[in-house]
Amino acid sequence: MPHPPRIAIIGGGPAGLTAALILHRGGHRVSVYEGESSGQQRTQGGTLDLHEDSGQVALQRAGLLEAFRAVARHEGQEARVGDPWSGAITAGGFGPEGSMDKPEIDRGDLRQLLLDALPADAVQWGHCLSAMEPADAGRHSLRFANGVQAEADIVIGADGAWSKVRAALSACQPLPTGITFFEGWIAQPAADIAAMVGQGSLFCFGGEEALFVQRNSGDRFCVYAALKRPSDWLDAQITQQGMRA
Ligand SMILES: Cc1cc2nc3c(=O)[nH]c(=O)nc-3n(C[C@H](O)[C@H](O)[C@H](O)COP(=O)(O)OP(=O)(O)OC[C@H]3O[C@@H](n4cnc5c(N)ncnc54)[C@H](O)[C@@H]3O)c2cc1C
Known part of the structure; x- marks a missing residue:
């Protein structure tokens, strides 16, 4: 060499x-x-x-x-859990594992x-x-x-x-888990949404669906909608109704 x-x-x-x-x-x-x-x-x-x-x-x-x-946004470590049906914040704080040193960066x-x-x-x-x-x-x-x-x-x-x-190195290929994430952005969140999310992330789990909202720099919010569905079901939905729907 x-x-x-x-x-x-x-x-x-x-x-x-x-x-x-x-x-x-x-x-x-x-x-x-x-x-x-x-x-x-x-x-x-x-x-x-x-x-x-x-x-x-x-x-x-x-x-x-x-x-x-x-x-880095040290305050971005705040993690909240929201009830998907009532919108109530059921848990909050700085993450389950206790580490206070995992700040966020875009x-x-x-x-x-x-x-x-x-x-x-x-x-x-x-x-x-x-x-x-x-x-x-x-x-x-x-x-x-x-x-x-x-x-x-x-x-x-x-x-x-x-x-x-x-x-x-390997013949291994990724395997679909059956969970698909859709990513969206809110450029100017309304005050009540911003208050609900807090300084970091809000997680809402509802059965086979979940919604995660992350505050990014400039107070823009990144929103992930996660769905547990077979990929052919998702493909059919997207074909019929479009990605936005
Ligand atoms: C939906 C989702 C949400 C996530 N949320 C979080 C989170 O909240 N917090 C967190 O810390 N982590 C999160 N992660 C994990 C994080 O994204 C990864 O750990 C990180 O991106 C891995 O970095 P990487 O550089 O290895 O790969 P990647 O970020 O995937 O970068 C790979 C790069 O390689 C390039 N590339 C791909 N193929 C080729 C090719 N053939 N030739 C040349 N270039 C190529 C791509 O364009 C890309 O720039 C999330 C991941 C996903 C999928």
């Missing part, structure tokens, strides 16, 4: 960018290949909580713990923090891995949907649940 080895990271989500920054700080040459065309292509989803003994350890190694703590803000600390050319946007094959001398050949080909000595798969890289 050449020194330094060429390291390719597939996926520029929280895991891929954090790994890239830690390796970069260690003097390694790293390229991140991300399928999205830019950091702004889509809303990144709701907030993430970074725990003292996992996510925060990684950010410390990446040199970003102080920067994270400066923008995914987009975390991604930007990591991107700002990496060299400008570290991420190759618009590079969606379509295949990875063995190449000469133990290297790996990477083919991307945009026609680009590359080689690397080490490949790190950080390409999420439907990882293409995983196939190099």
Whole structure:
């Protein structure tokens, strides 16, 4: 293997960018290949909580713990449980496991923090891995949907649940759990809704349906509706009534 080895990271989500920054700080040459065309292509989803003994350890190694703590929403750790029928708040506080040190950060803000600390050319946007094959001398050949080909000595798969890289190690595939999440946003929540949700998250469980509401930065709310239904039932509903309904 050449020194330094060429390291390719597939996926520029929280895991891929954090790994890239830690390796970069260690003097390694790293390229991140991300399928999205830019950091702004889509809303990144709701907030993430970074725990003292996992996510925060990684950010410390990446040199970003102080920067994270400066923008993290410590009050966002508040967790409430609501009765889905009456709307009454039946439980509240700061989470069942007792840890008070798992502040929240918007995914987009975390991604930007990591991107700002990496060299400008570290991420190759618009590079969606379509295949990875063995190449000469133990290297790996990477083919991307945009026609680009590359080689690397080490490949790190950080390409999420439907990882293409995983196939190099295991034949395992994700299995549907039967639970589907729909994501929506409330840009300007009404005062009574905002008061109900509090500073962090509100969880409402009603049999095979659940509603989770998370306060994000700028007082925007991310809403997840979770349904436990067979996928063919959901597909039929969406075909007949549309995704919004
Ligand atoms: C509905 C839902 C709700 C969640 N809620 C929370 C929560 O409230 N709090 C919390 O802490 N965590 C939550 N999580 C978990 C959190 O989202 C994950 O732990 C986190 O996103 C994992 O980061 P990652 O970088 O490994 O993968 P991802 O965030 O999935 O990032 C993978 C990246 O790889 C890219 N990619 C994918 N395929 C390719 C390819 N072939 N080529 C190139 N790039 C590719 C994607 O575009 C993406 O940028 C939730 C997850 C889900 C699904």
